Amino acid sequence: MIIDGKKVAIEMRKRIKSQLEQFPDIHITLATVLVGENPASQLYVGKKHKEAHAAGMQSKHVQLAASISQQQLEAEIDALAADPQVHAILVQLPLPEHINKQAIIERIPASKDVDGLGAVNMGKLLQGNKQMVPCTPLGVMKLIQAYAIPTRGRHAVVVGRSSLVGLPQSLLLAEKGIDATVTLAHSRTEDLAAVCRSADILISAVGSPHIITRDFVKPEAMVFDVGVTRQQGRIIGDVDFDNVEPIVAGVTPMPGGTGPMTVACLLENTLLAARLQHAIPKAQQ
Ligand code: NAP
Numbered sequence: 001m002i003i004d005g006k007k008v009a010i011e012m013r014k015r016i017k018s019q020l021e022q023f024p025d026i027h028i029t030l031a032t033v034l035v036g037e038n039p040a041s042q043l044y045v046g047k048k049h050k051e052a053h054a055a056g057m058q059s060k061h062v063q064l065a066a067s068i069s070q071q072q073l074e075a076e077i078d079a080l081a082a083d084p085q086v087h088a089i090l091v092q093l094p095l096p097e098h099i100n101k102q103a104i105i106e107r108i109p110a111s112k113d114v115d116g117l118g119a120v121n122m123g124k125l126l127q128g129n130k131q132m133v134p135c136t137p138l139g140v141m142k143l144i145q146a147y148a149i150p151t152r153g154r155h156a157v158v159v160g161r162s163s164l165v166g167l168p169q170s171l172l173l174a175e176k177g178i179d180a181t182v183t184l185a186h187s188r189t190e191d192l193a194a195v196c197r198s199a200d201i202l203i204s205a206v207g208s209p210h211i212i213t214r215d216f217v218k219p220e221a222m223v224f225d226v227g228v229t230r231q232q233g234r235i236i237g238d239v240d241f242d243n244v245e246p247i248v249a250g251v252t253p254m255p256g257g258t259g260p261m262t263v264a265c266l267l268e269n270t271l272l273a274a275r276l277q278h279a280i281p282k283a284q285q
Helices: 005-022 039-054 070-082 101-105 119-126 135-146 166-174 192-197 241-247 258-278
Strands: 029-035 058-064 088-091 155-159 181-185 201-204 222-225 228-231 234-237
Touching (some): 070 088, 070 101, 088 258, 135 258, 155 192, 166 181
Parallel strands (some): 029 088
């Protein structure tokens, strides 16, 4: 089975659009901040704006020079934080090396932190009281839900332990109600193939082309490919799709799997940000 992230993301966007009826007088606005001219980042930011518009939201882009100072960048974020017309702020990563990334993220108010990477949102996730959850791991959870993949008592292996993907992914899978037994693997994990082979649910967020080969999966596994490597204009996932797909129960394609879900979850978090700022509860569906 191919786990079709593109299809599920389109359904999510439709649902989000229909919820905008609850905000007749509010132009929900996502602001993106891009420092420098990394072509992949430009592409990602462009997609986010396109999808926001398709969902009926507004967007604003702040393009800044790669040479910007920490202080200047913080002032740009502070201006967006104080702007009542801006509901959500996304700082496209990576940032140039001279910038203290976490200090920038912490300037974003928790209610506008749609990437969920600030200390308040991360802390809430850790406490089992989640609010704004990082978009990529949230997208994987939505796919698990959309395909009714059983999680309770199942062994989930997450490869990669970044605060952007792997770590929040492992917390979401271990949450009460989801109830997976989680292993968080990384570059120091011994015998990664054997660890992955024991997974009922395998999520790879490494960024190493085709690191997950057919020797890393068991036949009943559900496999989610998060890793992205760009080589000569091609996008290559962590999963060796052609050799893994015939032997597992389900796998996401790359592209067309976790990527569209990341963007759909960004829109969902933007809607949540607007709800928080205007104290509008979620309608019963
Ligand atoms: P990251 O911060 O570089 O983290 C990579 C993780 O992979 C680290 O925890 C690292 O372990 C681990 N790792 C590296 N080599 C390994 C190996 N040989 N075996 C096992 N683990 C290994 O990257 P990230 O921000 O989490 O992103 C991961 C990938 O997902 C990237 O390719 C990124 O482009 C992609 N991504 C995709 C989406 C999407 O929507 N599909 C969204 C965001 C990111 P250590 O901690 O030990 O170094």
